[in-house]
Amino acid sequence: MSQGTNQYQEIVQNGLWRQNPGVVQLLGLCPTLAVTTSVVNGFSLGLLTALVMAASNASVSPVRRWVPSEIRIPVFILIIAALVTVGDLAMHAYLHALHLVLGIFIPLIVTNCIVLARVEAFAAKNNTAPSALDGLMMGLGLALVLAILGGIREVIGKGTLFSGIDLALGPAAKQFVITVVPHYQGFLLAVLPPGAFMGLALLVATRNWLEQRRQAKAGNASSAPVDTAMAHGH
DSSP states (O other): OHHHHHHHHHHHHHHIITTTTTTTTTTHHHHHHTTTTTTHHHHHHHHHHHHHHHHHHHHHHHGGGGOOOOGGHHHHHHHHHHHHHHHHHHHHHOOOOHHHHHHHGGGGGGGGGHHHHIIIIIIIIOOHHHHHHHHHHHHHHHHHHHHHHHHHHHHHSSSSTTTTTTHHHOOGGGOOEEESTTTOOOOOOHHHHHHHHHOOOOHHHHHHHHHHHHHHHHHHHHHHHHHHHHHHOO
C-alpha cells in the first residue's frame, strides 16, 4: 500500500474517530450545544461546516507559501468568512425555512475553532488534496456527533425522530418523520442547554469506553504470540 493511500486513510480515521472534533478535541461546542435539538438541525449545520472546512483547507493550501506569517491568521479568517457567506446566501436562497431555524449559527461558522484550527494545523502545512480531505473528514466527524446528539435529545425531549426534515427536503418529506414514543408529553430538560451538556458527556464517555476496549483487545492480541513463544521455550 502506497504512502499516499496510508496518509488518506489516516486522515479519514482521524476525522471520524481518533481526533473527532466533537467528542475528542471538544471544539465547536457553541453549535454542538445550541442547534442539536433535532437530527435535522444538527446534521444540517454540521454538513455545511464540513463543506466550509473542505473548501477553506483547499483554498488555503495552494496559497500558503505566499501568505506572510505575520498576517496569516487574518488572511485565513477572511477566506473562511468569504466561503461561509457563500454558504449562508445559498441556504437563504434554496433552504430558506431551514436557514431561519439555524439563524445566527450559520455566520458563526466563521468563528468556529475547528475551522481555523484545521486550516492552521493542516492546510497551512500540506498539499491541496490531503488538506481538502482533512477538512471534509473533520467536518463530517463533527456532523456525525451533531446528528447523534440531536437524535438523542429529540427522542428524549419530543419523542420523535427527523422532525423538521420538511425544512430541508420540502413538505413531501414530512412522511419521513418517525414517532418513536406515541402520545409523548415531552421532556423539556432534554431540549434545553443542560440536556445538551448531558448528552455530549454521554457521547464522550461512550467513545472513550469503546476506544479503551479496542486498545485492550489490541494489547491482548499482540501479547498472545509472545506468551505462546514463551510456552514453547519452556
